[in-house]
Amino acid sequence: MTELNSATSPNPDTLKVALLGCGNVGSQVARILLRDADSLAARTGARLELIGIAVRDLELARDPAIPAALFTDDARALVRSADLVIELLGGIEPARELIRSALEHGASVVSGNKALLAAEGPALYELADATGVQLSYEAAVAGAIPILRPIRDSLAGDKITRVLGIVNGTTNYILDQMDSTGADFESALAEAQRLGYAEADPTADVDGHDAAAKAAILASLSFHTRFALENVHCEGIRTISAADIEAARASGLVIKLLAIAEKVELDGAGQAGVNVRVHPTLLPREHPLASVRGAFNAVFVEAEYAGELMFYGQGAGGLATASAVLGDLVSAARRIVLGGPGRTETTKGSVPALGIDAVQTSYSIGLEVADQPGVLAKVAQIFAAHGVSIETMRQTIHPAAEATGSTARYAELRIVTHRAIESALAATVAQIRDLDVITSVTSVLRVEGV
Numbered sequence: 001m002t003e004l005n006s007a008t009s010p011n012p013d014t015l016k017v018a019l020l021g022c023g024n025v026g027s028q029v030a031r032i033l034l035r036d037a038d039s040l041a042a043r044t045g046a047r048l049e050l051i052g053i054a055v056r057d058l059e060l061a062r063d064p065a066i067p068a069a070l071f072t073d074d075a076r077a078l079v080r081s082a083d084l085v086i087e088l089l090g091g092i093e094p095a096r097e098l099i100r101s102a103l104e105h106g107a108s109v110v111s112g113n114k115a116l117l118a119a120e121g122p123a124l125y126e127l128a129d130a131t132g133v134q135l136s137y138e139a140a141v142a143g144a145i146p147i148l149r150p151i152r153d154s155l156a157g158d159k160i161t162r163v164l165g166i167v168n169g170t171t172n173y174i175l176d177q178m179d180s181t182g183a184d185f186e187s188a189l190a191e192a193q194r195l196g197y198a199e200a201d202p203t204a205d206v207d208g209h210d211a212a213a214k215a216a217i218l219a220s221l222s223f224h225t226r227f228a229l230e231n232v233h234c235e236g237i238r239t240i241s242a243a244d245i246e247a248a249r250a251s252g253l254v255i256k257l258l259a260i261a262e263k264v265e266l267d268g269a270g271q272a273g274v275n276v277r278v279h280p281t282l283l284p285r286e287h288p289l290a291s292v293r294g295a296f297n298a299v300f301v302e303a304e305y306a307g308e309l310m311f312y313g314q315g316a317g318g319l320a321t322a323s324a325v326l327g328d329l330v331s332a333a334r335r336i337v338l339g340g341p342g343r344t345e346t347t348k349g350s351v352p353a354l355g356i357d358a359v360q361t362s363y364s365i366g367l368e369v370a371d372q373p374g375v376l377a378k379v380a381q382i383f384a385a386h387g388v389s390i391e392t393m394r395q396t397i398h399p400a401a402e403a404t405g406s407t408a409r410y411a412e413l414r415i416v417t418h419r420a421i422e423s424a425l426a427a428t429v430a431q432i433r434d435l436d437v438i439t440s441v442t443s444v445l446r447v448e449g450v
């Protein structure tokens with residue numbers, strides 16, 4: 001291994017590629033780099049020579065299609081010899097330290113590590129800018145789907161106003177199973193784990209943290225300002241019941257876990273901010289995102305000039321995600337071949353991050369109430385007091401719940417509001433909870449896309 005980067009010489013014939021990690025995605029990237037070397041060279045203008053693959057355990061049996069001589073357990077030395085470094089380790093350390101080392105040595109970096117980029121992205125982009133190299137991460141959001149490059153490059157002359165994304169395959173699979181087969185949450189999750197979509201510990205998927213990391217990245221590129229993970233309001237799907245799914249279906253809606261980044265106009269002053277959030281969302285069944293089934297991902301973008309755009313495909317899977325990694329690699333390599341500095345991130349704006357209280361949305365509220373005169377009037381009064389207008393209200397009367405010894409009939413109410421400020425909607429629900437005639441608030445879901 002030589003210490004000099006070939007990228008420092010003009011018009012290099014060969015660029016040295018270091019691969020960090022040989023798991024689901026890394027092993028597929030290695031196979032493609034070896035198998036498609038000629039066609040990749042033709043597209044790049046230089047050969048992409050895989051000089052080594054950093055792994056943790058050299059003794060482990062590996063894919064026979066990958067020459068054993070490529071494996072090393074010295075990731076640091078490998079990084080120092082490369083023109084291009086592909087980080088597919090996952091986690092924060094040593095991924096951060098190795099990426100920093102690569103950027104400091106003048107190597108461009110491709111990563112699929114959304115957790116690291118959402119947490120540490122700004123510092124890493126600055127380092128890449130300072131050393132004039134590229135840091136690309138298309139695989140980090142919605143796997144194989146080309147979404148970051150279209151937002152950053154193709155829409156550079158437009159103004160994005162809203163991004164709605166299904167960016168976590170596991171939760172989309174669970175919600176889709178609950179909707180299409182009537183499965184409950186636990187059995188749908190078990191099936192997602194059996195099929196290998198969910199993480200061994202599926203908390204990051206189910207509680208929305210994986211989608212939140214992707215939302216922060218999407219928002220930063222869409223609104224040219226760096227949004228951190230702590231700017232993302234995050235709710236997962238654990239509380240979604242079979243009854244919620246059924247009620248949604250009865251109203252022509254479907255529940256999806258959405259990552260949303262949207263421009264919010266602030267009243268009066270003519271100023272705008274951006275809200276970034278992840279939560280289960282009711283969508284009309286005719287909305288383009290409603291038809292995204294199974295573990296697929298899709299990102300719906302609204303831009304001032306382009307109008308509505310939809311990007312759809314596989315958000316996970318080793319081979320599919322490798323496609324995004326290779327795309328970034330060839331792009332970074334071409335830039336080296338052509339010369340010139342790396343692409344500067346355009347996320348240095350200063351649009352304020354707004355909390356969820358400022359957004360306009362509508363609520364679908366499920367209530368169990370006593371079946372007695374005056375209940376609806378009391379509920380309606382609270383909506384009116386908060387300036388929240390009711391769009392629809394459905395009532396189902398249930399017989400007395402004999403199992404609990406109760407003799408009183410009770411009613412189930414489903415109320416959908418018109419769009420209103422979140423803070424007013426939340427205050428309405430809080431006050432309704434305290435009403436003596438309310439047995440329980442069974443669900444509160446936001447409705448979008450109407």
Ligand SMILES: NC(=O)c1ccc[n+]([C@@H]2O[C@H](COP(=O)([O-])OP(=O)(O)OC[C@H]3O[C@@H](n4cnc5c(N)ncnc54)[C@H](O)[C@@H]3O)[C@@H](O)[C@H]2O)c1
Pocket residue numbers: 020021022023024025026054055056075087088089090091094112113114115139140143315316317318321
């Ligand atoms: N799998 C997907 O569908 C998918 C989709 C999009 C993004 N990603 C991202 O791509 C990255 C890789 O994902 P994956 O599914 O291939 O994960 P993986 O767990 O299958 O592979 C990671 C590999 O890195 C190795 N590793 C970890 N620390 C190491 C170290 N210090 N030195 C050497 N090797 C080390 C592990 O042993 C493992 O083999 C992650 O950041 C993930 O979030 C994955």
Ligand SMILES: N[C@@H](CCO)C(=O)O
Pocket residue numbers: 143167168169170171197198199205210315316317
């Ligand atoms: N666990 C993630 C993998 C892709 O980032 C998902 O389910 O979408």
Ligand code: NA
Pocket residue numbers: 138139140141142143144145146147148324
């Ligand atoms: Na992508």
